Amino acid sequence: GNSVTQMEGPVTLSEEAFLTINCTYTATGYPSLFWYVQYPGEGLQLLLKATKADDKGSNKGFEATYRKETTSFHLEKGSVQVSDSAVYFCALSSGGQNFVFGPGTRLSVLP
Amino acid sequence: GAVVSQHPSWVICKSGTSVKIECRSLDFQATTMFWYRQFPKQSLMLMATSNEGSKATYEQGVEKDKFLINHASLTLSTLTVTSAHPEDSSFYICSARDHQDTIYFGEGSWLTVV
Numbered sequence: 001g002n003s004v005t006q007m008e009g010p011v012t013l014s015e016e017a018f019l020t021i022n023c024t025y026t027a028t029g030y031p032s033l034f035w036y037v038q039y040p041g042e043g044l045q046l047l048l049k050a051t052k053a054d055d056k057g058s059n060k061g062f063e064a065t066y067r068k069e070t071t072s073f074h075l076e077k078g079s080v081q082v083s084d085s086a087v088y089f090c091a092l093s094s095g096g097q098n099f100v101f102g103p104g105t106r107l108s109v110l111p
Numbered sequence: 112g113a114v115v116s117q118h119p120s121w122v123i124c125k126s127g128t129s130v131k132i133e134c135r136s137l138d139f140q141a142t143t144m145f146w147y148r149q150f151p152k153q154s155l156m157l158m159a160t161s162n163e164g165s166k167a168t169y170e171q172g173v174e175k176d177k178f179l180i181n182h183a184s185l186t187l188s189t190l191t192v193t194s195a196h197p198e199d200s201s202f203y204i205c206s207a208r209d210h211q212d213t214i215y216f217g218e219g220s221w222l223t224v225v
């Protein structure tokens with residue numbers, strides 16, 4: 001079956017540091033890939049997505065590239081801010097099946 | 112962008128009573144909606160998939176008689192927690208899928224059973 005693996009957190013960075021959160025997946029067919037963010041006490045928000053190989057999703061300074069050869073969709077940001085502190089979920093959707101989420105990675109950014 | 116609204120955001124109910132949570136897609140039609148439960152500091156657990164006009168499909172281990180799901184229209188799905196008990200206290204999140212296969216989430220509903 002489909003699955004998503006994320007690096008385990010928590011990840012703690014200083015403000016303006018470079019962020020990478022690794023995500024790899026296993027899926028049949030050609031899934032769409034997503035990153036969702038959950039701020040404290042809130043629901044999930046779509047951060048970015050990519051629907052085919054080599055697509056790059058980007059939003060709010062975050063980027064992720066759909067790499068079919070390595071089955072990865074790593075999330076990156078060049079300079080994190082305190083306001084980026086949240087839990088980040090990698091997810092996939094394939095062939096009309098329901099979503100499969102990774103376990104989430106908690107990011108804490110210190111001033 | 113597409114918006115999914117959940118109501119209520121917070122609810123406290125007495126043990127043994129039932130509580131209903133609504134999930135609405137505000138600017139798109141969603142033939143499929145999903146209900147998740149999230150325990151503190153854990154990932155989302157899919158409870159059931161709700162298809163408009165048909166019975167919901169429940170995940171293994173989820174009691175369908177306890178968590179009643181109704182998807183009466185293309186923009187509304189409801190989750191009713193029947194005979195709630197303290198162990199049902201949790202954060203419940205719905206999501207809806209648009210025609211481009213993108214999932215949008217509601218804000219979530221905190222349920223506390225006392």
